[in-house]
Amino acid sequence: MFNPLVVLFILLIYFGLLFILAQWVEGKSALSMRIAGSPLVYSLSLAVYCTSWTYYGSVGKAVTSGMLFTTVYIGPTLGIILWWQIMRRMVRIKNRYHITSIADFISARYDRSVSLAAMAACAALVGSTPYIALQIKSVVATFNIIAGDPGPTTSWVRDQIGPLSVILMIGFTIIFGVRKLDPTERHQGMITAVAAESIIKLTAFLACGIFITYVAHNGIADLFSDTRAMGIDLNKVITLSGPVDTPYSTWATYLLLSMSAIMFLPRQFHVSVVENGNEKHIATAMWLFPLYMLLITIFVVPIAMEGLRVGFDKSMADTFVLKLPMWYNRPWLALFVYIGGVSAAISMVMISSMTLSTMLTNHILLPIIRAIKPLEPLRRHLLRLKWFSVALVIVVGYWFNLAVGDSFMLVNMGMISFAAALQFAPCILGGLFWERGNKIGAQLALTGGIGTWFYTLVIPAFAKNDWAFQSIVSNGPLGIEILKPEALFGMNSMDPLSQSVFWSMLINTGLYVTGSMLFEAKATGMTLARDFVHILESSDKQPYRAGEATINLTSKTKTIVETLTHYVTKSDAGTMFVSSIRRAGLSGRRKVSLNELAELLGEVEKTLTGAVGAAEAHSAVMSADVYTDEERAKLSNMYAEILADLKLTPGELKKRVDYHKERESLLSNQAKNLEQRVKARTVDLEAANRELEAFSYYVSHDLRTPLRAIDGFSQALIEDYGDKLDAEGLDFLNRVRNASQRMGEIIDDILSMSRMSRMEVEREPIDLGEIMLEIVQTFREREPDAKTEIEIQANLKIDADPRLVRILLENLVGNAWKFSADKETPRITFGTEEAMGTTWFVIRDNGAGFDMQYGDKLFQAFSRLHTQEEFEGTGIGLAIVDRVVRKHGGTVRAEGKTDQGAAFFFTL
Amino acid sequence: MNRFVTFFKSQGFAILLFHAGVLLFSWPILSLATESGETYIFKHLLIGWAIIVALLVVVGQCILRGDKSDKGD
Numbered sequence: 007m008f009n010p011l012v013v014l015f016i017l018l019i020y021f022g023l024l025f026i027l028a029q030w031v032e033g034k035s036a037l038s039m040r041i042a043g044s045p046l047v048y049s050l051s052l053a054v055y056c057t058s059w060t061y062y063g064s065v066g067k068a069v070t071s072g073m074l075f076t077t078v079y080i081g082p083t084l085g086i087i088l089w090w091q092i093m094r095r096m097v098r099i100k101n102r103y104h105i106t107s108i109a110d111f112i113s114a115r116y117d118r119s120v121s122l123a124a125m126a127a128c129a130a131l132v133g134s135t136p137y138i139a140l141q142i143k144s145v146v147a148t149f150n151i152i153a154g155d156p157g158p159t160t161s162w163v164r165d166q167i168g169p170l171s172v173i174l175m176i177g178f179t180i181i182f183g184v185r186k187l188d189p190t191e192r193h194q195g196m197i198t199a200v201a202a203e204s205i206i207k208l209t210a211f212l213a214c215g216i217f218i219t220y221v222a223h224n225g226i227a228d229l230f231s232d233t234r235a236m237g238i239d240l241n242k243v244i245t246l247s248g249p250v251d252t253p254y255s256t257w258a259t260y261l262l263l264s265m266s267a268i269m270f271l272p273r274q275f276h277v278s279v280v281e282n283g284n285e286k287h288i289a290t291a292m293w294l295f296p297l298y299m300l301l302i303t304i305f306v307v308p309i310a311m312e313g314l315r316v317g318f319d320k321s322m323a324d325t326f327v328l329k330l331p332m333w334y335n336r337p338w339l340a341l342f343v344y345i346g347g348v349s350a351a352i353s354m355v356m357i358s359s360m361t362l363s364t365m366l367t368n369h370i371l372l373p374i375i376r377a378i379k380p381l382e383p384l385r386r387h388l389l390r391l392k393w394f395s396v397a398l399v400i401v402v403g404y405w406f407n408l409a410v411g412d413s414f415m416l417v418n419m420g421m422i423s424f425a426a427a428l429q430f431a432p433c434i435l436g437g438l439f440w441e442r443g444n445k446i447g448a449q450l451a452l453t454g455g456i457g458t459w460f461y462t463l464v465i466p467a468f469a470k471n472d473w474a475f476q477s478i479v480s481n482g483p484l485g486i487e488i489l490k491p492e493a494l495f496g497m498n499s500m501d502p503l504s505q506s507v508f509w510s511m512l513i514n515t516g517l518y519v520t521g522s523m524l525f526e527a528k529a530t531g532m533t534l535a536r537d538f539v540h541i542l543e544s545s546d547k548q549p550y551r552a553g554e555a556t557i558n559l560t561s562k563t564k565t566i567v568e569t570l571t572h573y574v575t576k577s578d579a580g581t582m583f584v585s586s587i588r589r590a591g592l593s594g595r596r597k598v599s600l601n602e603l604a605e606l607l608g609e610v611e612k613t614l615t616g617a618v619g620a621a622e623a624h625s626a627v628m629s630a631d632v633y634t635d636e637e638r639a640k641l642s643n644m645y646a647e648i649l650a651d652l653k654l655t656p657g658e659l660k661k662r663v664d665y666h667k668e669r670e671s672l673l674s675n676q677a678k679n680l681e682q683r684v685k686a687r688t689v690d691l692e693a694a695n696r697e698l699e700a701f702s703y704y705v706s707h708d709l710r711t712p713l714r715a716i717d718g719f720s721q722a723l724i725e726d727y728g729d730k731l732d733a734e735g736l737d738f739l740n741r742v743r744n745a746s747q748r749m750g751e752i753i754d755d756i757l758s759m760s761r762m763s764r765m766e767v768e769r770e771p772i773d774l775g776e777i778m779l780e781i782v783q784t785f786r787e788r789e790p791d792a793k794t795e796i797e798i799q800a801n802l803k804i805d806a807d808p809r810l811v812r813i814l815l816e817n818l819v820g821n822a823w824k825f826s827a828d829k830e831t832p833r834i835t836f837g838t839e840e841a842m843g844t845t846w847f848v849i850r851d852n853g854a855g856f857d858m859q860y861g862d863k864l865f866q867a868f869s870r871l872h873t874q875e876e877f878e879g880t881g882i883g884l885a886i887v888d889r890v891v892r893k894h895g896g897t898v899r900a901e902g903k904t905d906q907g908a909a910f911f912f913t914l
Numbered sequence: 915m916n917r918f919v920t921f922f923k924s925q926g927f928a929i930l931l932f933h934a935g936v937l938l939f940s941w942p943i944l945s946l947a948t949e950s951g952e953t954y955i956f957k958h959l960l961i962g963w964a965i966i967v968a969l970l971v972v973v974g975q976c977i978l979r980g981d982k983s984d985k986g987d
Contacts, residue, residue, distance in 0.1 A: 076959050077939075083966055084935040087928055090977055230953065244956055246948050254941040261939065289977035293970040300960075300967055307956060 007332075008341060010153035010163035014170075020345055021178060021352070027202055028182055028195030034561060042194040043283050043635065045290035050201035051277045052295045053208070055082065055268060056302055057137070057354040058144035059420040061207060061347045062324045064303060068310040069323035071248030075306060077257060078420075079299035081264025086292050093269070095438050097282045098541045101640070108275040108430060109365045112452075115437035115538050116445040117531035120373055125449065126430065127365035129456045130272040131399065133426025134358050136467070137271075138403030140420060141351035144324075145171045146407075151328050152344040172404045175355045176397045183360040184392045193360070197281050200357060203349035208302050210346025214327055215305020217339060218312045229308050233315045243314065244307065252500055259504040263424040270427040270434060273354060276361040283636050355400060363395035371395065409468070421503055422463050429455035429510060432518045440522070441539045445531055447522030455514030462491045462506035555597040562603065562632055566610055569630040586610045600640055607632060696764070703760045706753045713753070717746040748880075755882035758813070759867070762886060767807045767893050774802040774847060777812055778836050781819050792832070794823060799837030802847065806894055806914045814890040817883035818849045818910050824877055825908065826853030839911070846911040855902040864900050887912070922976035931969060938962045 031042045041047060060078070067075035099105065103114045109130060113123035149167045163170070182196045223229040234240060246253045268274055282288070313326030316333055328347065331340035371391055375381040384391065432451050436443040469475035482490040489495075492502040494509050527535060563583065570579035586609035587593055592602060611627040633641065720743045728736060775798045782796050819834065826832035835850045856864070856871045863869045867885035884900075887910070891898040894914040902908035921927055937943060939962065947958035 073955055073959055076963070080935075080939050080959070080963055083963060083970075084932060084939070087932040087935060087966070087970065087973075090923070090973075091925055091928060240953070244953070246944060246955060254944070257944070258940060261936075286978060289974045292977075293967060293974040296963075296967045296970055300963055304960065 008153050008337065010149070010167075013149065013153045013341070013344070014163060016341065017174075017345070017348060020348075021174075024199040024202060025181060028199040030195075031198045032195040038198075039194075039634070042198045045284075045287040046294070047198055047201040048282065048284075048287040049291040049294035050204040050298070051197045051281065052274070052291055053204035053298050053302075054200050054273055054277055054353050054357050055271075055295075056204070056207065056299065056350060057420075058141050058148075058347055058351040059137075060302060061211060061350040062144055062148070062327055063140075063420065064306045065310045065313065065326045066324035068306050069243070069314065069320050069326070071250075072243065072245030073307075074246070074248055074257060074260060076303060077260035078264045079296075079303050081261040082268035083296040083299065084261070085265035085268050086296055089288055089292050092435075092438065093278060093288050094285050095538075095541050096269075096275075096279045096434075097285045097288065099438075099538055100279045100282070102537075102541070106280060106368065107361050107365045108270065108272050108434075109369050111275070111279070112430065112433050112437070112448065113369070115534060116433070116443075116448045117528055117534060119445050119449070120369070122445060122448055122452065123365075123369040124373060125452045125456070126433075127362075127369040129426060129429060129452060130365055131362055131402075132456075132460070132464070133423050133429075134272055134362055134399075135403050135406045136464075137420060137423035138355055138358055138400060139407035141355050142168070142171055142175070142400075142404050143407045145348055145351050148325065148328050148344055148347050151325055151332070152340060168404065168408075172400055175352060175359070176400050178352060179356045179359045179396050179400070180393050182356055184363060184389070184396055192281055192283065194281075194283075196356065196360070197277065200277070200353045203353040204298070207346040207350045208298060210343045210349075211302055211327065212305065213339060214331060214343050215309060217334070217336065218330055219305060219308045222312065222334060226308055229311055229315075233311045236315050238311075238314055240311075243311070250501055252504065255500050255504045259501075259507050260421070263421060263428055263503075263507065266428045266431045267424040270430040271423065272361045272365070272427070273357040274427075276357055280361070284639070355403075359396045359399040362399045363392050366395040366399065367391050422467060425459055425463055425503065425507055425510065426456070428507065429459055429514055432511075432515045436518055436522070437535070437538055439539060441532075441535045443518065443522045443535065444525060444527035446525040447518045447520070450521040451514045451518035454517045455510045458494075458510035458513050459506060462494055462509060463503070465491050466502060555595070555599045555602070557598050557600060557603055557637065559592070559596055559598050559603075562606075565630055565632050566607070569626055569632075570610070572626065582613045583610065586613050600637060600644065603632070603637070604641060699760050699763050703757060706756045706760070710750065710753055713746050713750050717743055717750070720746070752880045752882070755880045755886075759882055759886050759889065762810065762813055762889060765807070765810060765893075767810065769805040769807060769894075771803060771805055772808045772811060774804060774806075774811065774815070775800060775836070777808065778802075778815055778819065781812070781815050782834075785819065785823055789823075792823070792827065794826065794832040794834060797833070797835040797837075799835075802836070802838065804847075804914055810890045810893060811914070814887050814912070815849075817887050821883060821910075822849055822851035822853060822908070824853075824879070825855075825872075826851040829853060841911070844913060846913055848909055848911050850907060850909040852907040855904050855906050855908045856900075857904050858902060861900055861902070865898065919976045919979050922973050928973070931966070931973075935962075935966050938966075 031038045064075045064078070067078075096111070099111070099114070105111045105114060107127075107130075109123045109126035112126045113119050116122050146168045149171075150164060153164060182199060183193050219226055219229055223232060230240060246257055250256050269278065278291075309327050309330060310323065312330055313323060314320070316330070318326055318329060318333075322329070328340060328343050331337075331343055367388065371384075372388075375384050429452065432455070433443075433448045437448070465475050466479050469479040479491055481487065487493075487496075492505070494505060497505045497508070500508065567576075567579045567583050570582055586606060590602065590606040590609045592598060592606055595602075598606065607627055607630075720739050724736065724739050724743075731739070778798050782798075785794075786792065819836075822834045823832075826834065829852055831852075833852045835848075837848060838845050839848045840846075854872065854877070860871050863871070865884045865888040868881040869885075870879060870881040872879075888898055891912050891914065896913035898910065898912040900908060900910050939959070944955070944958070947955045
């Protein structure tokens with residue numbers, strides 16, 4: 007016997023150590039992350055299944071019902087055989103839809119139904135309450151065994167251990183699991199603490215078993231022999247299901263309930279599905295957890311036998327495991343066993359109340375708050391709501407213990423919870439394997455199943471203490487015997503638990519199938535159904551929500567900057583990281599999505615590429631331990647999911663890629679062909695153009711001879727026979743001469759243009775001013791009386807063909823000279839001007855100018871804006887100018903105003 | 915070896931083992947053990963259970979091994 011305060015103090019130290027462990031894991035050091043993310047921790051956390059019910063209640067059940075207690079562990083072992091087919095689906099679905107609880111899972115499958123989530127949450131709450139009550143009961147009862155009462159000064163601890171346990175459980179749960187909001191609903195610190203508790207409870211139970219079997223006795227055979235020697239008939243103790251009329255149905259019912267409980271108890275769903283960080287851990291858990299259950303039950307029968315042998319009362323069988331070390335005067339072993347028992351109870355309460363608080367908050371309180379406007383401000387206090395929910399769940403469990411706890415042995419209370427969890431099975435398994443299963447079917451199933459469970463199991467449980475319920479159980483409601491809860495519809499061939507399971511499952515499954523067959527699901531519900539049922543086929547899908555920022559950027563920053571410091575100084579690494587953050591558009595962000603993290607790493611790689619080259623930068627970023635295994639898997643699956651969203655098999659995708667490659671290749675070939683054809687056409691056109699120019703040259707050249715003949719003979723006719731012709735005849739002959747001379751000028755211009763066209767541009771440095779000066783001198787020599795003022799800007803140097811430029815300037819100066827000749831003070835300037843971002847050469851005059859509306863016709867051959875009588879000319883000059891400029895790759899334009907001069911701009 | 919791994923990790927084997935386990939721990943096999951005497955049922959359950967756990971160890975290892983070789987491919 008220990009002083010109650012000492013026991014309390016030791017317990018507080020134990021949980022303080024667990025808290026330190028959880029904190030260390032939450033600190034996310036490399037080692038702690040490796041441990042927390044290991045399959046061992048995942049498998050051991052599943053042992054939250056082994057609560058104080060297992061720890062103390064198995065021995066109690068072994069004494070009263072023989073080997074029936076083994077079904078509670080053999081059932082899960084059998085169910086676990088199918089985990090790779092079932093649990094893997096659930097984990098993938100959890101990852102894809104970010105499922106946070108079993109109610110969330112059911113809701114997600116059935117068209118994200120709020121009502122279904124609320125129903126499932128209520129069912130989970132009601133179903134788990136007896137189980138939490140059971141844990142509180144065990145903690146209180148065993149404390150009173152281990153802690154003696156040395157005097158009035160410490161007796162208050164014994165008296166108040168119930169409320170004290172409740173307060174401590176609420177405190178532990180909040181500190182371990184609901185201290186802060188975690189959007190992923192994963193609590194690696196808490197799970198590691200639960201795994202540690204699992205080791206403690208297994209070690210303590212094995213220590214007790216080994217002590218009884220191999221220290222107090224010489225093995226199991228010796229123990230059995232000693233037990234027989236005490237006059238105990240082992241045949242009456244080691245039975246299949248105890249003294250019941252229907253041992254096999256009871257056995258089968260327990261097997262079935264346990265098989266479903268391992269997956270569908272809210273806390274089991276939480277640790278196995280929600281807390282799963284890697285689906286491969288399931289493969290390890292598939293053998294490690296059954297092995298754990300085998301080990302923790304292997305000494306149950308020896309302990310039970312020993313308890314009976316030493317003379318403990320059967321009604322106290324639940325406490326044999328604690329009382330025996332004390333009976334053998336091994337107080338420290340007893341204390342160790344007690345700590346193991348408290349570990350079993352506390353871990354269950356923590357996980358259950360945490361997941362129930364999530365369901366209560368998300369699926370019951372928040373919808374209520376949303377519906378009642380005055381309550382809306384409460385939404386900002388989500389964390390406090392969760393704390394309130396935790397407290398509520400545990401307090402209700404305590405109340406249930408006070409109300410009905412004394413009327414039940416531990417194991418019976420556990421079975422009520424198991425039967426409640428079984429009600430989720432049709433909805434979940436149907437949802438995983440039957441596409442047709444729909445929301446209405448699930449709603450009907452849960453309503454019918456939970457209602458039947460409550461009526462046939464919970465009401466009889468209350469009836470042990472409540473007179474009103476006793477009447478219903480004994481006589482049926484309103485005296486209708488056929489509706490007696492423990493013999494519904496007159497079924498009394500099975501024990502109450504079996505008949506409850508039979509009716510609830512019949513109603514539950516029947517309504518699920520009927521509802522699903524009779525009603526059609528909505529399109530969204532059908533899509534979800536297809537996705538759930540085909541989750542394994544659609545790829546190894548893990549969480550993919552590109553937009554959801556759940557990754558703590560701060561934790562990644564250190565790793566990324568460290569990677570950069572392998573190549574640059576720390577300050578430069580910081581600068582590079584900040585610039586990468588800015589380019590990725592993540593400035594000021596604390597949490598990022600996986601997509602954004604990948605983009606950030608892409609930017610970091612780009613930044614680093616500038617320093618170390620692409621290959622090294624890629625290698626550095628790839629080898630940086632930025633992604634966790636889970637994130638790496640998610641990223642990989644994200645790509646797989648993109649592939650799946652394309653609705654293509656990898657084979658089809660390859661075909662399409664090949665098709666596009668082929669198409670690109672064809673297009674490329676076509677483009678090449680087209681280019682070749684253009685080249686060929688250009689060559690043909692150039693040849694044709696040359697032929698045309700040659701033709702026009704030869705035609706023009708050959709026309710000159712007859713024209714000269716016409717002009718010459720007309721002149722001879724005037725000179726030799728002028729006296730024989732009258733005035734009209736002479737006028738006709740003069741007209742013939744003028745026309746032939748004009749035609750000769752046109753032919754000269756055409757020939758000039760033709761020659762110019764055939765010339766290749768040969769650029770060399772020239773001074774346009776000098777050429778202009780030479781041309782002007784020619785004009786002055788030709789017309790010495792002309793008063794034209796010429797102004798030429800100095801230094802007009804450029805690379806151009808001097809022969810062509812001379813032709814160009816002759817034509818432009820000729821035009822300016824001609825059109826300004828009538829002015830009193832003709833003036834021509836030549837220089838450069840800046841316009842439209844380019845330097846233009848400009849020849850301006852103050853001559854006749856032109857109307858700008860006809861400006862576009864200026865550079866067309868044979869196009870004239872003035873009559874022959876006003877100004878002589880052929881209309882070829884500016885066409886030649888245009889060709890010269892174009893040959894140089896330049897531009898020419900003109901500005902002018904009638905009677906106010908003209909300006910010709912050109913570039914070369 | 916690969917055939918061994920494929921067999922143990924297959925869905926067919928899981929279903930077979932599940933049914934064998936259910937049969938092993940149900941009527942009529944259990945009734946035979948029950949009628950054989952006090953310790954037979956104890957031994958039957960523990961040994962049968964241990965065999966299933968041992969097979970689950972093999973299944974678990976085959977799944978992990980298969981997963982690695984799948985990746986290797």
